[in-house]
Amino acid sequence: MSSIVDLRGLDRLISRVRALGTPDASPLMMTWQRLIIEDNRRGVLAGLDKDGNPMRPVTYRPVGKGAKPTKSQKNNAKGRRGVFGGIGPNPAGTNNNLRPDEYRRLSGPPLAPRGAFSRVITNLRTGYEHSAGSDLWTAYGFWDEVVSVNGRPFLSAHFRGAGRLPVRDLRGVRPEGREKARRAAIAWMSDQVRVVARSA
Amino acid sequence: MATSYYIIKGIAPPGLSREPMDSRLRFWQAVVDYGLRRKDFELSRGLNARGEPLPGIAEATRKHRRSEMTPSGRGDPRAPYLMPGRGLSRTRSLLAGKAHTEYAEFFWRYDPWTGDQWGKVLAYHARRGKSYDVVGLSPKGVAWVQAQAIRAWRAWKSGAYVGSPGVSTQADVTFPQAPAAVERPGRTDLRFATFGIGADQASAQRAIDEGRSSGFMGAEEWARYWRSRRAPVQARPGMAPSVTRGQSNVILQRIWSPTVQARAERIEAGINNLLAGIGQGLSVDQLEKLLGGLFEAVLAEAFRRGLVAVTREAGGRQVLRVIR
Numbered sequence: 001m002s003s004i005v006d007l008r009g010l011d012r013l014i015s016r017v018r019a020l021g022t023p024d025a026s027p028l029m030m031t032w033q034r035l036i037i038e039d040n041r042r043g044v045l046a047g048l049d050k051d052g053n054p055m056r057p058v059t060y061r062p063v064g065k066g067a068k069p070t071k072s073q074k075n076n077a078k079g080r081r082g083v084f085g086g087i088g089p090n091p092a093g094t095n096n097n098l099r100p101d102e103y104r105r106l107s108g109p110p111l112a113p114r115g116a117f118s119r120v121i122t123n124l125r126t127g128y129e130h131s132a133g134s135d136l137w138t139a140y141g142f143w144d145e146v147v148s149v150n151g152r153p154f155l156s157a158h159f160r161g162a163g164r165l166p167v168r169d170l171r172g173v174r175p176e177g178r179e180k181a182r183r184a185a186i187a188w189m190s191d192q193v194r195v196v197a198r199s200a
Numbered sequence: 201m202a203t204s205y206y207i208i209k210g211i212a213p214p215g216l217s218r219e220p221m222d223s224r225l226r227f228w229q230a231v232v233d234y235g236l237r238r239k240d241f242e243l244s245r246g247l248n249a250r251g252e253p254l255p256g257i258a259e260a261t262r263k264h265r266r267s268e269m270t271p272s273g274r275g276d277p278r279a280p281y282l283m284p285g286r287g288l289s290r291t292r293s294l295l296a297g298k299a300h301t302e303y304a305e306f307f308w309r310y311d312p313w314t315g316d317q318w319g320k321v322l323a324y325h326a327r328r329g330k331s332y333d334v335v336g337l338s339p340k341g342v343a344w345v346q347a348q349a350i351r352a353w354r355a356w357k358s359g360a361y362v363g364s365p366g367v368s369t370q371a372d373v374t375f376p377q378a379p380a381a382v383e384r385p386g387r388t389d390l391r392f393a394t395f396g397i398g399a400d401q402a403s404a405q406r407a408i409d410e411g412r413s414s415g416f417m418g419a420e421e422w423a424r425y426w427r428s429r430r431a432p433v434q435a436r437p438g439m440a441p442s443v444t445r446g447q448s449n450v451i452l453q454r455i456w457s458p459t460v461q462a463r464a465e466r467i468e469a470g471i472n473n474l475l476a477g478i479g480q481g482l483s484v485d486q487l488e489k490l491l492g493g494l495f496e497a498v499l500a501e502a503f504r505r506g507l508v509a510v511t512r513e514a515g516g517r518q519v520l521r522v523i524r
Binding site for chain 1 (some may be wrong): 298413416
């Protein structure tokens with residue numbers, strides 16, 4: 001799902017960068033990858049979808065007062081950041097799946113019963129690519145090894161709202177993140193123009 | 201708001217304004233080179249823009265000192281304020297200079313961690329008070345730079361100039377080398393991927409297959425990769441002295457490496473693509489797509505060199521041909 005950074009109004013700056021040749025935009029890609037990760041983390045924990053709108057609350061949990069995940073449910077992660085847990089045995093369970101009676105007690109936001117230790121946050125992977133022969137650089141993110149006990153990826157069913165599931169789509173960068181990405185692009189382009197352009 | 205860059209002017213030798221542009225640029229380039237060396241010297245000794253010691257760091261900061269630029273991510277507890285990674289720290293390693301015809305400009309380059317020019321971060325620190333301000337060169341430093349630059353410029357004028365390691369006779373920074381290449385430090389197995397933000401699986405897979413992808417990793421893995429050691433970057437005018445002396449990691453390599461492909465080289469590559477495209481029977485539309493915005497320039501150059509010609513076929517159709 002494409003998340004376009006709006007660069008309207010920057011025609012002059014863009015044309016000056018293009019005139020320089022083929023700049024290496026990997027430093028900007030580094031920033032954008034970090035933005036994707038941070039935007040996803042903040043958005044998920046705030047219960048927001050890809051557009052920054054609140055997701056439909058879950059109704060079947062928490063059962064009781066609502067609990068925080070235990071150490072093993074967090075895959076023994078230290079501190080406030082979770083760790084990747086994918087296919088295979090994990091302290092939290094097979095393929096990093098909690099048992100239904102476990103996650104029903106947890107109070108995390110939609111799609112993230114374990115909060116910051118949930119797979120929609122810990123298993124987000126990022127990369128970037130450069131289209132040969134053009135000025136197009138793309139940073140992207142996806143969720144890796146988020147599978148059921150049987151080994152089937154299931155997140156896209158939530159994203160699409162398959163069957164009776166409500167649509168809870170995380171496939172995008174929220175407006176605040178896109179604005180940050182735009183500002184970073186301006187800063188990077190200005191740097192290129194400043195360094196490479198001829199002296200006045 | 202404090203500024204994110206500084207300039208040095210008003211230190212020119214008498215009569216410089218009447219000199220030709222090349223001569224003026226040589227003087228200000230010497231100011232850039234000596235100015236960078238002096239600023240790096242002052243920073244390495246923990247001095248602020250007034251040449252006075254920077255404030256100490258809090259005990260809690262010292263205990264858990266971190267650096268976004270060192271391979272381990274840890275900072276030196278004894279290093280000065282704003283420079284936990286010493287020579288690798290952005291305050292020293294992203295420092296840049298540029299000569300103009302009437303002044304020398306000093307600034308800090310783009311920082312991928314903050315998504316902004318590092319000078320902006322330094323300007324925020326400067327708001328804490330003058331003792332925290334590193335944006336500028338001390339008066340003693342300016343006097344030293346002036347003396348050195350005038351000496352170097354006069355030596356050049358008299359023909360005796362041999363240059364110093366940091367002094368270049370180039371007028372400005374030029375990056376005349378290869379196009380950007382995408383390194384692939386990450387993994388490439390997308391079998392259990394759920395896409396995605398910014399791309400779909402098919403396009404990500406295509407980029408991997410075509411060698412245009414970085415591969416993928418998690419946030420911590422990327423951070424370790426960006427901070428990991430790399431070979432020293434080739435020195436060039438206007439570059440931070442700490443980088444010139446060999447401080448390097450992936451970030452600094454990407455920031456400072458020659459990465460802009462000169463237009464002439466792009467046209468050269470375009471001609472090769474044009475000839476190959478014609479050989480494969482591509483239509484004009486397809487060739488235009490292949491060459492992007494350079495189509496007309498490449499075609500004109502190929503005609504000028506006599507590599508291609510338009511011939512008329514029996515039916516009157518005009519065809520672009522490669523001349524062997």
